[in-house]
Amino acid sequence: MSRPELGGFQDLMALDGGAAAIWAQVIAWDLFLGQWMYRESRRLAIHPLVMSPLLALTVLLSPIGVLLFLGVRAIRSRTPQGRTARSAAAGTSPSDA
Numbered sequence: 001m002s003r004p005e006l007g008g009f010q011d012l013m014a015l016d017g018g019a020a021a022i023w024a025q026v027i028a029w030d031l032f033l034g035q036w037m038y039r040e041s042r043r044l045a046i047h048p049l050v051m052s053p054l055l056a057l058t059v060l061l062s063p064i065g066v067l068l069f070l071g072v073r074a075i076r077s078r079t080p081q082g083r084t085a086r087s088a089a090a091g092t093s094p095s096d097a
Contacts, residue, residue: 029062030058030059030062031059033058033062033065033066034055034058034059037051037054037055037058037065037066037069038051038055040069040073041069041073044073044076044077045076046072046073046076050072054068054069054072
């Protein structure tokens with residue numbers, strides 16, 4: 001698939017299981033992103049009440065959920081609590097980081 005074309009995608013969607021195959025791939029990607037976001041939130045000590053809507057949004061509309069999470073992650077990693085949580089996860093002191 002070095003040069004994917006719309007016609008090939010339409011042919012796949014016309015097959016009996018084509019839509020299911022594409023949907024399974026989309027769900028797998030959303031779950032992969034959700035798992036990464038969850039682990040990052042635990043590492044940065046982001047509260048679950050902040051993460052719950054972001055994870056739900058990622059499963060429903062992955063680009064929006066991931067972009068919002070990246071914003072929260074950037075803000076959290078600049079705060080002293082984020083640096084402390086990151087250092088504790090890495091096994092170093094905050095002054096080493």
